[in-house]
Amino acid sequence: MHVSIVGSGYVGTTVAACLADLGHEVVNVEIDEDIVETINAGEAPIHESGLAERIADHAGTNLRATTDYAEVRETDVTFLCLPTPQADDGSLDLAPMRAGAESLGRALEGKTKTKVDGDDARDHLVVVKSTVLPGTTEDVVGPVLERESGTAIGDGIDLAMNPEFLRMGTAVRDFLEPDKVVVGATSDAAAAALRELYAPILEREDTDLVETDVREAELIKYANNAFLASKVSLVNELGNIAKEYGADAYDVLAAVGLDDRISERFMRSGLGWGGSCFPKDVAALRAGAREQGYDPDLLDAVVSINDEQPQRLVSLLEDHVSLADARVAVLGLSFKPGTDDIRKSRALDVIETLRNRGATVVAYDPVAIENVRTHHPELDTDPAVEFADSPRDALADADGAVVATDWPVFDDLEFDGMARKIVVDGRRIEVDPGELAVYEGLTW
Structure with a gap:
């Protein structure tokens, strides 16, 4: 055609x-x-x-x-x-x-x-x-x-x-x-x-x-993304609860995913969802529902839980590192691996929180750094934010590190150059905790 x-x-x-x-x-x-x-x-x-x-x-x-x-x-x-x-x-x-x-x-x-x-x-x-x-x-x-x-x-x-x-x-x-x-x-x-x-x-x-019909087709896309966003936020909520009990959320959720009514997909708890679709579609559906006279309380909670995850990640790091004047490596900038898209990336929320608490940020991403520089020039000109050419450079002399995007390249990190070997992981990368003084997961 x-x-x-x-x-x-x-x-x-x-x-x-x-x-x-x-x-x-x-x-x-x-x-x-x-x-x-x-x-x-x-x-x-x-x-x-x-x-x-x-x-x-x-x-x-x-x-x-x-x-x-x-x-x-x-x-x-x-x-x-x-x-x-x-x-x-x-x-x-x-x-x-x-x-x-x-x-x-x-x-x-x-x-x-x-x-x-x-x-x-x-x-x-x-x-x-x-x-x-x-x-x-x-x-x-x-x-x-x-x-x-x-x-x-x-x-x-x-x-x-x-x-x-x-x-x-x-x-x-x-x-x-x-x-x-x-x-x-x-x-x-x-x-x-x-x-x-x-x-x-x-x-x-x-x-x-x-x-x-046409209206059903329009709503299917929103319902699809709202359901997935809700599932991720529920998984993160369960992960946060597991953390409080000292339980490994990944073990718990792996078992839950074996139920064919639930499935194993989207069962990785962590830093939360971002990108161009989930945030915009959930926000539009909430706004549209209110225009129709309906209060979407569950979707409001879905967004609230998602927005809290970056704060939780930084707070966990702060349990081990005094952030004022600390040098912190942020690994990953894109909202997920495999793309350079930084729209609504949780990594940017992490960076903002670290800056507000007085830390110097050294960030690395395999493909998204130029997008950050283009769309967030305030970070490019901030003396408290640096962009590294490699994970090794980002970790060099760092007082701590956070993992914000689970790029495969982060599964082979070397921590010898860190000033203090402290890592808080928001995505569950492959790492040997024995190489670190502190290794803590966001939800495990």
Whole structure:
């Protein structure tokens, strides 16, 4: 199929490269000329495992990028993969979505239906891929498209919602080998088009197709992430309780995970969840629920527990090290291994707490340091914060260390250069406690 994708951020770029990998003709529509040039040069604009190779393979053949919205007219399906920034109250800012829908609508004005392989002529299908609250696709995007294109939904333009379930670090695999594909369509034709698009993926025995109405598809993404965030916070709460009893939470939770009603996944207690999805989606769901007149008390507690974990980590270190004027190594900056994404990273909360308590921070991460310097210039210019070139350099002369991200490289640390061999671990890396004067886990 001929596919256009509006937006070349994390989701848009990954979806474009993967659809090209499935054999579709894909064009990315992006307002940032630098990103357009990067993709057309066969390079990835973001760090994600497996993405660079696919862009290199398909750029110039069945994958290209452009700043010209008019190119969507030559495609059968357009995905809206646009950002939905978060306001202070947790609600979503839909301005980028509206702007993208306006430009797309104008580009589709007067477009005639297209025939595909001799079938009856099809409406142009617009698919919302961005995570949006129920009602957004039909009540916001649809009317904008109708107004700007002069074409009615169902009579020239079809509309659908197809949420993404892409995790940082494994996004390519998550797209090509998903647990489920969720389609919320306004017509049978729209659902059929998406089944055709995803046919190579849906042939997998391990992939379920879920077809719903649009609002259910919108809410599934939020419910999915809220459930996982809640599970992690519950696991961390149980870990904190185990710590108070002197029990190893990992042993406890490993046994709990053997119950097939619970499963063993997301059962590692530790520093908490972050990234671009869980914090934003849980906040938006809480804000949206309150707009509907419902108080989401459980989700409030989920967030509160998560926010307390970095403070607990630093407090444990403070039991062994006087933080005022101490030199503390922070190992890991990205919110999880396998990505350079630092959005809502618990490591940044740890650093802020250490700075507030008078410590000098020496931080190391294999890939995320430049992102920290770019997006948090206050840390780059703070004389109390240094960035190390290696774990060894971060640990050199340190009075203590905390592990904030469980990068595999941290499983082979050498502590001989530390001034005091004290480590508080928020992620349960592989370490021999016998090499240290103090080794303490956050929840074990």
